[in-house]
Amino acid sequence: MNKAQLRKMYKQLRANLTTDQIEEFSLAIANQLLSLKIWNHTFYHLFLTIEEQKEINTDYILNILSGKDKNIIISKSHFEDYSMTHYLLMDNTRIKKNKYNIPEPVDGIEIQPTQLDVVFIPLLAFDATGHRVGYGKGFYDRFLAQCKPETLKIGLSFFEVTDAPFEVLDNDIKLDYCVTPDQVYAF
Ligand SMILES: Nc1nc2c(c(=O)[nH]1)N(C=O)[C@@H](CNc1ccc(C(=O)N[C@@H](CCC(=O)O)C(=O)O)cc1)CN2
Numbered sequence: 001m002n003k004a005q006l007r008k009m010y011k012q013l014r015a016n017l018t019t020d021q022i023e024e025f026s027l028a029i030a031n032q033l034l035s036l037k038i039w040n041h042t043f044y045h046l047f048l049t050i051e052e053q054k055e056i057n058t059d060y061i062l063n064i065l066s067g068k069d070k071n072i073i074i075s076k077s078h079f080e081d082y083s084m085t086h087y088l089l090m091d092n093t094r095i096k097k098n099k100y101n102i103p104e105p106v107d108g109i110e111i112q113p114t115q116l117d118v119v120f121i122p123l124l125a126f127d128a129t130g131h132r133v134g135y136g137k138g139f140y141d142r143f144l145a146q147c148k149p150e151t152l153k154i155g156l157s158f159f160e161v162t163d164a165p166f167e168v169l170d171n172d173i174k175l176d177y178c179v180t181p182d183q184v185y186a187f
């Protein structure tokens with residue numbers, strides 16, 4: 001299968017989930033994350049849930065991070081050039097949905113990708129070597145290329161690894177881990 005076919009298939013699988021399943025699986029993913037040795041860092045980048053796309057509810061992870069007093073970084077997406085800018089989440093950060101229903105900070109203290117220690121990554125499918133299928137606009141491929149080589153890249157997925165081979169391009173950056181409700185994959 002090619003990436004476009006996998007994208008379509010996994011979007012459909014996600015669309016079939018009930019609201020209860022989304023909550024249950026999102027909580028299970030957050031609990032799995034607690035078993036990883038990733039908690040002695042400072043700057044954690046997290047995506048904010050596009051509810052309309054039935055994405056993982058990352059509020060559970062937000063709660064873990066704020067409970068551990070970590071610096072939480074969230075992004076604005078720029079669809080003109082598929083780039084992202086990153087901001088420190090603070091108590092007074094105003095969040096507004098953009099036209100793609102992505103919740104984003106209105107303004108704030110900008111953080112550079114090189115400052116990030118851990119990045120949690122949304123995805124549609126992943127394979128046994130840690131390659132990822134996303135929305136196909138290259139937002140995360142570009143962003144991850146700007147991070148330090150040692151930045152931990154952690155995919156989050158409702159579904160298990162796919163056996164279907166898909167094309168891997170030179171730009172594709174591999175995950176270090178992928179976490180599902182039932183498992184942690186290390187690559
Ligand atoms: N929460 C979250 N934030 C994220 C991502 C993500 O996957 N999840 N991204 C990861 O790359 C980037 C945004 N990527 C996006 C890429 C395309 C569309 C988009 O084309 N939406 C269309 C069609 C959606 C559909 O196929 O149904 C639309 O809403 O009209 C939205 C977001 C950066 N921020």
Ligand SMILES: Nc1ncnc2c1ncn2[C@@H]1O[C@H](COP(=O)(O)OP(=O)(O)OP(=O)(O)O)[C@@H](O)[C@H]1O
Binds near residue numbers: 132138145171
């Ligand atoms: N570092 C980069 N600089 C410029 N363009 C890039 C870079 N990385 C990826 N791209 C482009 O972005 C697009 C991403 O396509 P790809 O099929 O890899 O998406 P994907 O695996 O769904 O990932 P993503 O979630 O990042 O969209 C391709 O057109 C690719 O050429």
